[in-house]
Amino acid sequence: MTDDSLNQDQRWVEEALAGKVESFEMLVRRHQDRLFNTMVCVTGCVHEAEEVVQDAMLQAYSKLTTFQGKSQFYTWLYRIAFNLSVSRNRKKRPRVSLEQAQDDHGLDPLDEGERPDASMERSERAQQLYQALNQLSEEYRSVLVLREMEDFDYETISSMLDIPVGTVRSRLHRARTMLRDQLRESIGEPGPASS
Amino acid sequence: MNRMNNPEPIPEELLSALLDGELNDAEVEQVNRALANDANLRVTFEELKQLRGELRSLPRHSLSVDFAERVTAACRDVEQSPQDGGRAVELAPASLSAAPVADTPRAVGRSNRLRMIMAVGAMAATILIGLFAINAGRPDLSVAINDADIDPSSAEQKSGTSELAAPADGFAADELAADDIAARNVPELDTMALDVPAQRQEFSLAAEESLVEESRNGVALAEAADAPVPSTPVPGTPVLRFDGGVPEAAVAYDAASLPNTIDPTVAANALDAGVDLADGVQQLEPLATRGGEYDVVVRLVATESERLQLASVASLASTSPPNADFNSAVSFRFFESTPRSAEAEVLQDAGVEKPVDAAAPEMRVIEGTAAEIATIFASLNLQPVSTGSPNQNQLAALGIVEPPAMRAKRGVARESLARGAASASPARTANMYAIQPSQSPRPNASVTPSIVANVPASRAQSAVPPTSSADDPKIASATLNQSVPQPQSAMRRYQSEDDVTIATSPASSNAADASRNLSKATQSSAGDATQRSRIAQRRFGVDKESAESGTPGVSGFGGAAPADRRYRILLLIQPAE
Numbered sequence: 001m002t003d004d005s006l007n008q009d010q011r012w013v014e015e016a017l018a019g020k021v022e023s024f025e026m027l028v029r030r031h032q033d034r035l036f037n038t039m040v041c042v043t044g045c046v047h048e049a050e051e052v053v054q055d056a057m058l059q060a061y062s063k064l065t066t067f068q069g070k071s072q073f074y075t076w077l078y079r080i081a082f083n084l085s086v087s088r089n090r091k092k093r094p095r096v097s098l099e100q101a102q103d104d105h106g107l108d109p110l111d112e113g114e115r116p117d118a119s120m121e122r123s124e125r126a127q128q129l130y131q132a133l134n135q136l137s138e139e140y141r142s143v144l145v146l147r148e149m150e151d152f153d154y155e156t157i158s159s160m161l162d163i164p165v166g167t168v169r170s171r172l173h174r175a176r177t178m179l180r181d182q183l184r185e186s187i188g189e190p191g192p193a194s195s
Numbered sequence: 196m197n198r199m200n201n202p203e204p205i206p207e208e209l210l211s212a213l214l215d216g217e218l219n220d221a222e223v224e225q226v227n228r229a230l231a232n233d234a235n236l237r238v239t240f241e242e243l244k245q246l247r248g249e250l251r252s253l254p255r256h257s258l259s260v261d262f263a264e265r266v267t268a269a270c271r272d273v274e275q276s277p278q279d280g281g282r283a284v285e286l287a288p289a290s291l292s293a294a295p296v297a298d299t300p301r302a303v304g305r306s307n308r309l310r311m312i313m314a315v316g317a318m319a320a321t322i323l324i325g326l327f328a329i330n331a332g333r334p335d336l337s338v339a340i341n342d343a344d345i346d347p348s349s350a351e352q353k354s355g356t357s358e359l360a361a362p363a364d365g366f367a368a369d370e371l372a373a374d375d376i377a378a379r380n381v382p383e384l385d386t387m388a389l390d391v392p393a394q395r396q397e398f399s400l401a402a403e404e405s406l407v408e409e410s411r412n413g414v415a416l417a418e419a420a421d422a423p424v425p426s427t428p429v430p431g432t433p434v435l436r437f438d439g440g441v442p443e444a445a446v447a448y449d450a451a452s453l454p455n456t457i458d459p460t461v462a463a464n465a466l467d468a469g470v471d472l473a474d475g476v477q478q479l480e481p482l483a484t485r486g487g488e489y490d491v492v493v494r495l496v497a498t499e500s501e502r503l504q505l506a507s508v509a510s511l512a513s514t515s516p517p518n519a520d521f522n523s524a525v526s527f528r529f530f531e532s533t534p535r536s537a538e539a540e541v542l543q544d545a546g547v548e549k550p551v552d553a554a555a556p557e558m559r560v561i562e563g564t565a566a567e568i569a570t571i572f573a574s575l576n577l578q579p580v581s582t583g584s585p586n587q588n589q590l591a592a593l594g595i596v597e598p599p600a601m602r603a604k605r606g607v608a609r610e611s612l613a614r615g616a617a618s619a620s621p622a623r624t625a626n627m628y629a630i631q632p633s634q635s636p637r638p639n640a641s642v643t644p645s646i647v648a649n650v651p652a653s654r655a656q657s658a659v660p661p662t663s664s665a666d667d668p669k670i671a672s673a674t675l676n677q678s679v680p681q682p683q684s685a686m687r688r689y690q691s692e693d694d695v696t697i698a699t700s701p702a703s704s705n706a707a708d709a710s711r712n713l714s715k716a717t718q719s720s721a722g723d724a725t726q727r728s729r730i731a732q733r734r735f736g737v738d739k740e741s742a743e744s745g746t747p748g749v750s751g752f753g754g755a756a757p758a759d760r761r762y763r764i765l766l767l768i769q770p771a772e
Binding site for chain 1: 215239251266267271
């Protein structure tokens with residue numbers, strides 16, 4: 001995010017704390033989709049992701065006074081959402097697949113206009129990716145999502161997860177290789193070369 | 196050697212780092228050389244690159260257009276937390292913490308869940324110590340501190356000290372009087388927790404003459420006052436964090452009713468302060484039996500020795516006999532990256548087989564009664580610490596250890612205690628706590644279990660007492676109740692939650708010696724029972740009536756905790772720099 005964006009976030013936070021709920025709505029609008037897409041990867045379920053984001057936003061609002069601005073608002077918000085997803089994950093809620101969500105609710109990707117067959121392939125591959133992501137443990141999934149979906153650098157991930165940069169690097173690599181192996185299994189490819 | 200033809204092998208994780216642009220120039224060159232000479236490596240790199248591309252190309256979705264409006268509408272009914280709860284701990288949303296699984300938000304419609312969340316948002320912030328006192332007022336003390344190995348003949352030992360917060364014989368009369376005042380004015384901690392300003396005022400009356408009260412409340416007040424917390428903890432600085440809360444009405448241990456979350460906002464705030472609770476929870480997940488709920492999360496920056504000592508105690512606790520409750524009192528996740536050790540074997544037995552990341556915070560879940568947890572915490576106090584050490588202050592605030600300022604007053608007494616300990620208990624195993632078996636309560640006698648802390652064997656065996664404060668034993672102990680009859684048996688195994696022993700077979704005979712010496716010491720100073728119990732009452736929140744009526748128990752948690760109340764504590768132990 002640019003400095004202007006960060007400053008804008010801070011201004012909205014301050015205004016929301018002063019009682020201007022509309023400013024919080026601006027924060028929600030700015031970050032909802034980004035957070036939602038990340039949570040889809042984290043939770044593997046569209047419905048759950050939406051609930052997580054909603055709950056996270058409410059939590060963020062109710063606890064906004066405790067946000068001290070030492071991190072970016074989105075980082076703080078992400079942590080709330082991530083922790084919510086962790087707790088939900090432990091309850092092992094049944095999940096709605098992306099495909100089912102698309103069928104049930106017409107949840108369409110933002111980018112449209114593909115050929116139908118390409119769209120189906122893409123959807124199937126995406127589903128495989130989501131499923132493979134869900135097979136990862138949280139410690140690996142979290143670094144992978146933060147890197148690939150949020151494009152955070154190692155330092156940021158390190159500070160967000162409170163792990164050393166070296167651990168970020170090793171976990172990220174491990175997550176990628178595990179994901180690769182999972183995908184191979186899902187499409188019936190031979191086992192991976194040792195890595 | 197031609198390095199171009201035989202490039203040194205590289206860790207494969209460098210491939211990911213190269214992909215992410217996280218390598219310096221030298222590393223980039225190194226990896227490129229390796230790639231140029233290794234076809235398999237190139238294949239792997241391409242696979243990772245492709246995978247990365249696919250992940251980044253995942254379809255992007257958007258929420259409904261009215262999502263923000265709906266959230267905002269819900270927000271209008273949510274009260275924001277009070278300003279003074281900047282770092283205060285929040286009770287977990289009822290929907291996430293207190294309800295059994297069947298009542299979790301999932302079972303509730305979306306609108307009901309929103310209402311629950313709104314209701315939670317209106318709940319006052321609590322202070323961490325208050326959570327331990329939720330069950331204040333219940334009987335049964337579970338642990339006390341005994342004077343151990345104090346040479347009865349030594350005049351100086353009358354001001355015996357203890358890392359475990361021993362009351363001192365040497366308290367001046369005015370201090371005792373002050374303690375009395377403080378004790379009488381100490382409010383019930385469960386009411387303390389709910390109103391920080393009132394608590395502050397209340398304690399300002401009670402605590403101004405009591406260093407213990409100040410230190411005990413210092414943490415809570417500092418938290419409530421949104422005291423700055425260093426983002427990078429200095430060695431020894433603990434960051435006490437609360438979890439999402441325990442149901443206030445929790446009566447007994449009930450796995451089904453325990454909350455299953457860490458309050459995400461608490462976790463987020465902790466992250467701001469450099470403490471990642473969620474990660475700790477995640478890493479504990481394989482061992483967690485009830486999710487990530489903790490009564491408290493304690494983060495300590497510990498020296499290597501302290502970590503090893505904790506591991507030692509944890510190992511002893513987990514291998515102790517067979518009380519299932521106590522065996523579950525400590526579970527642990529990581530150890531130092533040492534060769535296979537007893538600790539690692541215990542991990543394996545627990546079904547945990549993970550590589551040790553020496554750089555990662557060491558995490559331990561401590562689950563048990565106040566007595567058991569106090570024992571574990573006491574093990575964190577094994578290093579002589581200077582007055583005012585944050586670890587000591589924080590732990591003292593929990594009522595587990597004696598405040599350093601108080602201990603400093605007994606600097607001389609500590610030496611004498613060490614001398615007494617050294618002469619009284621030869622060949623004790625270092626870092627081992629032996630807890631005497633509890634005695635049957637007698638009428639009008641506060642009979643309590645005791646914690647006897649051992650000194651390092653080398654000192655114990657030496658006939659030469661330590662001559663300086665630097666040689667003080669790591670641990671000393673003191674008794675609160677001088678009417679404890681002499682134990683008839685040697686160190687007994689753990690039988691119940693009121694009767695806790697951590698012992699290993701090699702030490703059992705030594706423990707027996709310690710036990711006998713302890714009794715001797717305790718009997719000799721029977722005259723100080725009243726003073727001690729008074730101090731214990733104030734320090735540990737022992738209910739005065741229960742103490743005097745013979746109902747043993749001291750929580751070590753700033754409140755009278757019931758013996759059967761189980762707590763769950765997450766320790767994040769960061770190696771000291």
